[in-house]
């Protein structure tokens with residue numbers, strides 16, 4: 001029961017509900033959710049506030 005995480009898909013040019021979201025840490029130390037767009041399959045990211053979670 002994963003909560004829905006939305007992200008902006010650059011290909012669809014709209015906010016979509018991320019599929020298979022995973023929390024990842026980027027090279028610069030920022031946290032983000034990484035997943036795929038349900039419409040076009042493009043990888044989408046949603047950045048998370050640094051110390052929030």
Ligand SMILES: [Zn+2]
Pocket residue numbers: 009010011012013016037038039040041042
């Ligand atoms: Zn898309």
